[in-house]
Amino acid sequence: MRSYEQYCAVAKALDVVGDRWTLLIVRELLLRDASRYTDLMDGLPGIATNLLANRLRELEEADVLRRIDAPPPIATTLYELTPRGRELASVLEALGRWGSPLMTKRADSEEFRAYWLAFPAMHLLTDAAPKDPPVTIEVRTNDDVVRLETVDGAVRAMPGPAEHPDAVLTGPPDAILGLLMGRVEFSKAKRRGLRLEGSIAAVRRLQPVAGHTAN
Amino acid sequence: MRSYEQYCAVAKALDVVGDRWTLLIVRELLLRDASRYTDLMDGLPGIATNLLANRLRELEEADVLRRIDAPPPIATTLYELTPRGRELASVLEALGRWGSPLMTKRADSEEFRAYWLAFPAMHLLTDAAPKDPPVTIEVRTNDDVVRLETVDGAVRAMPGPAEHPDAVLTGPPDAILGLLMGRVEFSKAKRRGLRLEGSIAAVRRLQPVAGHTAN
DNA sequence: CAGCATCCGCTTTGATACTG
């Protein structure tokens, strides 16, 4: 992208990360850590392969990410954020918070990856009973599995199944997200295809932070 | 911009504000409140007039801003952010914070407006002596004047001159910003063209928040 | 197959000119 040529910190930041796809590449690397080229392609449905290659080069020059040549057993290059790149987390968090009210019903055309749930889980949910023993909830959606865990009053999301989950949520992503964000009643979420095994109390421990219940 | 077609809050946000120039339009409206079309043109050096017209229409549809037809004496349309648009302040703040280390020496080609200083002043500076009586500093740069005031430990920036400033800083924007952000020594800032009238102690009350002294 | 580079049709951008 052409520089804005403005002596302003916001414009300078956008000179680096304002290009199309750029912040979504950072999202992928924040959520999945070191990734292969093909992993990035899979997590960025719709991107053109030449464009991804260009962006990776630009972001490397801008010290946002670095490429590492994995040791012989793997034999592929990996991309990971630099410390400077990881500082973009606050930008992504603010954007995700602002975009959260737009996450209503999912259109059929919209792509989804289960690990994307880690973002709203971490930033938009808290544990309503932080003193109680931690809970683990397994979430199965889009043919993929993630687990949500309460840690010190916060909520963490990790890829893969849970060992002994307190609850298992299965169903379409918009029903699961609607329930967790308090936008959709449990009964309505069930009508949208949501299924619950285990403790509903464990699910109710996850509460949206103020300002995100509406809509 | 084409939608990313992803069921992800960050992608949804970027669908609305990810276009070129869009977040800078929001910056202008955050800093100057209701603005005329020509005011926006002036605060966005480099934008094409048709592009500004397009963006304003899109942002109005997205409930980010609204146009108000000012009463007869003014007889012009004004643009102002909606509450939803004002919530983008956190995104701009995160971007500005991240871009701040890039604000080193100003290139001759880079445009600058004095009121842009309000952003770093508000978000990146604090009052080191909040118990003491508040101070006012007048900043003259780029043929324009803004004043910085300490309020409850924070720093506020307002357009226009101060009545009885404790200090007056005059000089190029990068010297002023370098001094305030602690990146440039006072003596070096003077060599870059900075001039100080009044109390240097008043200026030293303004301290960068943690994480922004380096570089 | 992973990691690109090349080509091509289309859309967006930026510069300029023009209008009520």
Next chain:
DNA sequence: CAGTATCAAAGCGGATGCTG
């Protein structure tokens, strides 16, 4: 002042081809 109209150039998306 507040835009609209026009057009060349750049960027984007999709398909395909090349290399280890």
